[in-house]
Amino acid sequence: FWKYMGDKSSKERNANPGSRLTAITLSDKIREAETILKKCELCPRKCHVDRTAGQKGFCRTGDKPFVASWGPHYGEERPLVGRHGSGTIFFGHCNLGCIFCQNYSISHFGEGQEISFEKLASVMLELQGIGCHNINLVTPTHQIPMILRSIETAKGKGLSIPIVYNCGGYESLRVIKLLEGIVDIYMPDFKYSDSEMSLKYSSAGDYPDTAKAAIKEMHRQVGDLVIENGVAKKGLLVRHLVLPDGIAGTEGVVRFIAEEISKDTYINIMNQYHPCLRAFETPPLNRRITDREYRDAIRMAQDAGLKRIEGIDI
Numbered sequence: 001f002w003k004y005m006g007d008k009s010s011k012e013r014n015a016n017p018g019s020r021l022t023a024i025t026l027s028d029k030i031r032e033a034e035t036i037l038k039k040c041e042l043c044p045r046k047c048h049v050d051r052t053a054g055q056k057g058f059c060r061t062g063d064k065p066f067v068a069s070w071g072p073h074y075g076e077e078r079p080l081v082g083r084h085g086s087g088t089i090f091f092g093h094c095n096l097g098c099i100f101c102q103n104y105s106i107s108h109f110g111e112g113q114e115i116s117f118e119k120l121a122s123v124m125l126e127l128q129g130i131g132c133h134n135i136n137l138v139t140p141t142h143q144i145p146m147i148l149r150s151i152e153t154a155k156g157k158g159l160s161i162p163i164v165y166n167c168g169g170y171e172s173l174r175v176i177k178l179l180e181g182i183v184d185i186y187m188p189d190f191k192y193s194d195s196e197m198s199l200k201y202s203s204a205g206d207y208p209d210t211a212k213a214a215i216k217e218m219h220r221q222v223g224d225l226v227i228e229n230g231v232a233k234k235g236l237l238v239r240h241l242v243l244p245d246g247i248a249g250t251e252g253v254v255r256f257i258a259e260e261i262s263k264d265t266y267i268n269i270m271n272q273y274h275p276c277l278r279a280f281e282t283p284p285l286n287r288r289i290t291d292r293e294y295r296d297a298i299r300m301a302q303d304a305g306l307k308r309i310e311g312i313d314i
Helices: 023-038 117-129 141-156 173-178 195-202 207-222 250-261 277-281 291-304
Strands: 066-073 086-091 135-138 163-167 185-188 226-228 231-241 266-270
Touching: 023 141, 023 173, 066 117, 086 117, 086 141, 117 135, 117 141, 141 173, 173 207, 185 207, 195 207, 207 231, 207 250, 231 250, 250 266, 250 291, 266 291
Parallel strands: 086 135, 135 163, 163 185, 185 231, 231 266
Antiparallel strands: 066 086, 226 231
8 A cells, every 4th residue: 555755666631632723823833833944943953054945954855745655554563553554654854864774765865755735635634544543754853844734734624633753853842842732642762872872873962862852842742652442542652772782872761761751651662673774884783683682671671660661561
């Protein structure tokens, strides 16, 4: 079913935040986001380019939706997949520079093409129409104004399933605050707890502190993950990819989540790392993680007191 752009072969807290969003409020948020785009500060890099005038910064993206593919995804976390899949939309390019990116053809090589706001809205409605449990926006950070305008159109035509913000964790606090009432489920990566590692491997020395601030705000907005009949409805879900030789600083990540967010945070500690892109020439990233490295990561999460680890019954 996957649709590819380019190569066609290839209590009140627990209420749905989106349901409380008025059309006027959403319109105001769209205008603010589009203003940010004119001297771009959508992400912490603050390139200050005018993307509405054709200028492009680190993410190499203009002011129209740039989409690589979409379709029901069955490989996401269990509460997102349910029975009918997560309605996943992959946005092209990225505001991070991870040399090991597992989706490098999209993030680094720019697979995809520009589409209209109306087309993006129709994609969301199409995914809802085939029974997907949510709209899963993958790497949306640098395309927020375009996404918000498309959501406005889609909501006007009946979009009602939860919106998932599936991001790399390198977020502008201003923009995350702007998304309150629009996003139902936040799913950030927390990639590193060590700024030297984040600078070396993702060109973002301020990543740890930036991600911490963003995740705190996400949790303030939506709380812990709420699951009904096996399907996520709202809340925070954190991902952490275990890297070789402790590069990701897993102990610092899980301790922060447990102590400063919530021990009931739903977290996916992922073991699927494999060398991609420039990782082949950058030891120790040129190898997969060992079984022991993954077991150690799970133990760290359990020792920190985290109670909801994907796939682990504690």
